[in-house]
Amino acid sequence: MTLSADIWQPIRLTLELAATTTVILLIVGTPISWWLVRSRRWWKEAIAALVAIPLVLPPTVLGFYLLVALGPSGPGGLLAPLWGARTLAFTFPGLVIGSVLFSMPFVVQPIRNAFEAMGERPMEAAATLRASPWRAFWTVAVPLASPGFLTGAILGFAHTVGEFGVVLMIGGNIPGKTQVLSVAIYDYVENSQWTEASVLALGMVAFAFCVILAMMLIEKKMVRAAS
Amino acid sequence: MSSDTVKVDFHGLLGRFELNAQFEVPARGVTALFGPSGCGKTTMIRCIAGLNHMNGSCSVTGDVWQDDRHFRPAHRRPIGYVFQEANLFPHLSVRRNLMYGHPRTSEPSAIGFGEVVTLLGIEKLLERSPRHLSGGERQRVAIGRALLSQPKLLLMDEPLSALDQTTKDEILPYLERLHETLKLPILYISHDMAEVERLADQLVLMRAGRVLAAGALRDLQADLSLPLALSRDAAISLDATVIAQDAADGMATLEVSGGSFLLPAEPLRIGDRRRLRVEADDVSLARERPSKSTIVNVLPARILSIRSQSDHRVTALLGLGSDGTGAKLLSRVTERSWKELALEPGLDVFAQVKGVALVRREEPAA
Numbered sequence: 323m324t325l326s327a328d329i330w331q332p333i334r335l336t337l338e339l340a341a342t343t344t345v346i347l348l349i350v351g352t353p354i355s356w357w358l359v360r361s362r363r364w365w366k367e368a369i370a371a372l373v374a375i376p377l378v379l380p381p382t383v384l385g386f387y388l389l390v391a392l393g394p395s396g397p398g399g400l401l402a403p404l405w406g407a408r409t410l411a412f413t414f415p416g417l418v419i420g421s422v423l424f425s426m427p428f429v430v431q432p433i434r435n436a437f438e439a440m441g442e443r444p445m446e447a448a449a450t451l452r453a454s455p456w457r458a459f460w461t462v463a464v465p466l467a468s469p470g471f472l473t474g475a476i477l478g479f480a481h482t483v484g485e486f487g488v489v490l491m492i493g494g495n496i497p498g499k500t501q502v503l504s505v506a507i508y509d510y511v512e513n514s515q516w517t518e519a520s521v522l523a524l525g526m527v528a529f530a531f532c533v534i535l536a537m538m539l540i541e542k543k544m545v546r547a548a549s
Numbered sequence: 550m551s552s553d554t555v556k557v558d559f560h561g562l563l564g565r566f567e568l569n570a571q572f573e574v575p576a577r578g579v580t581a582l583f584g585p586s587g588c589g590k591t592t593m594i595r596c597i598a599g600l601n602h603m604n605g606s607c608s609v610t611g612d613v614w615q616d617d618r619h620f621r622p623a624h625r626r627p628i629g630y631v632f633q634e635a636n637l638f639p640h641l642s643v644r645r646n647l648m649y650g651h652p653r654t655s656e657p658s659a660i661g662f663g664e665v666v667t668l669l670g671i672e673k674l675l676e677r678s679p680r681h682l683s684g685g686e687r688q689r690v691a692i693g694r695a696l697l698s699q700p701k702l703l704l705m706d707e708p709l710s711a712l713d714q715t716t717k718d719e720i721l722p723y724l725e726r727l728h729e730t731l732k733l734p735i736l737y738i739s740h741d742m743a744e745v746e747r748l749a750d751q752l753v754l755m756r757a758g759r760v761l762a763a764g765a766l767r768d769l770q771a772d773l774s775l776p777l778a779l780s781r782d783a784a785i786s787l788d789a790t791v792i793a794q795d796a797a798d799g800m801a802t803l804e805v806s807g808g809s810f811l812l813p814a815e816p817l818r819i820g821d822r823r824r825l826r827v828e829a830d831d832v833s834l835a836r837e838r839p840s841k842s843t844i845v846n847v848l849p850a851r852i853l854s855i856r857s858q859s860d861h862r863v864t865a866l867l868g869l870g871s872d873g874t875g876a877k878l879l880s881r882v883t884e885r886s887w888k889e890l891a892l893e894p895g896l897d898v899f900a901q902v903k904g905v906a907l908v909r910r911e912e913p914a915a
Contacts, residue, residue: 443634449622452650453650
């Protein structure tokens with residue numbers, strides 16, 4: 323049995339995409355989660371719903387809109403020339419943008435829950451001890467919500483690894499550039515390369531198992547810490 | 550006057566709760582905010598801390614924290630705040646909790662780490678996690694944490710209410726020591742009169758979002774127009790000085806303005822200041838000095854004013870001394886004996902005091 327050598331290409335690309343997406347999501351998702359918890363504006367639930375939309379939307383719908391937006395005649399066509407490209411569609415940055423939007427709820431929700439579970443009291447206590455809101459956020463809110471950050475990071479990473487519809491729509495299937503694992507498996511099956519397909523598929527099963535197990539262990543630890 | 554007082558005026562709605570409360574009290578000693586649950590004590594103290602924002606003004610020792618145009622956020626107000634639940638940071642050790650609000654600048658701080666740790670008896674807890682502390686220990690650490698932030702005003706929101714009686718008794722002495730050792734004004738919320746009588750110097754009486762009265766504790770206790778003097782266990786707190794000590798029969802003599810009390814007590818030092826508590830129900834009246842009685846404390850006094858109650862009893866305000874200008878006492882007698890003895894305001898009588906309690910050490914005269 324010989325595996326085709328370029329089986330590593332989609333794996334590396336997938337990990338790169340998932341890592342980039344996770345980092346961006348932690349940076350973008352934290353202020354959004356914080357705002358959703360602390361804001362008293364009536365329309366905050368509308369924003370929360372908007373963030374959560376990818377949970378129920380068919381990936382192809384989001385992919386379609388992203389394709390339009392990132393293409394030469396959308397906003398992406400205005401941004402792309404900054405690094406000398408014509409379009410963001412069918413590029414790695416395009417994939418990152420799509421994955422960030424699509425995995426957003428998986429990161430925002432756990433962080434938001436963790437901030438909510440913490441309540442207002444720790445922040446109030448910090449304020450009465452002369453901590454500025456900025457200092458209180460980093461020294462009290464973030465450490466207390468750390469299980470939420472961990473859960474969010476794992477879920478965001480795993481969800482990006484498993485994504486198929488969105489990447490297919492906006493990334494296409496360009497080996498080495500936009501061909502990620504899930505698309506590669508599809509490709510291998512199409513071309514009757516069963517060995518490669520089953521190796522990747524088995525790897526994904528193992529990966530998914532580890533993710534779920536990790537989540538359960540974190541949750542267990544959180545329950546113990548709370549009591 | 551306003552440069553050494555805590556002056557507060559809040560009015561408005563917070564949620565569905567209406568607060569319309571003003572008071573001004575000296576910025577020293579313990580001021581108790583007293584009233585039934587839900588009367589706005591916590592809202593008031595949160596507004597003073599800057600945790601809630603309500604229309605009005607607030608200034609402490611001449612420093613304006615809030616007025617019509619300015620609102621200083623909580624983290625810029627020099628306060629210490631002790632919550633009902635200790636609210637320690639669970640991810641930090643006791644030591645790091647204590648140090649959280651401690652100024653980093655190394656100027657010799659007024660309230661030192663060692664001093665606080667000793668005062669509160671938490672030396673052995675420093676490296677522990679707050680998760681492994683008892684309720685009483687947690688609350689002591691919370692008090693220490695608030696003190697080490699070098700506050701100019703300490704706000705305490707029923708710091709004992711979440712604790713059982715044993716734990717309360719364990720913490721109260723620490724609060725008393727705090728009061729004695731530190732020259733730090735304290736605003737203390739309580740709905741427990743026994744706690745107030747033990748700790749407070751001034752009292753702010755609240756009812757349904759309003760301030761009924763504010764002033765020295767004994768003045769408000771003696772005000773017959775206030776609900777305090779008419780409550781079931783109405784009492785007067787008297788600050789007394791030990792003037793004699795009889796070791797043979799274990800009795801001490803404590804002097805108040807216009808009279809003195811003899812009571813059984815552990816050895817006291819002459820000159821010590823102590824607080825006495827005399828309940829209205831424990832004071833009966835006589836027109837002449839009783840010749841033979843087991844009641845040792847019989848003091849000449851004058852009836853200053855009276856108030857009849859719905860239960861056929863009369864509460865009388867007495868001034869100690871033959872001219873009635875000394876310390877005040879309350880006496881509660883039945884309407885029937887009141888009429889039989891033909892008692893009336895202005896009359897000189899003898900107050901027979903059946904029970905006197907020592908409630909706490911008084912701070913050395915300032």
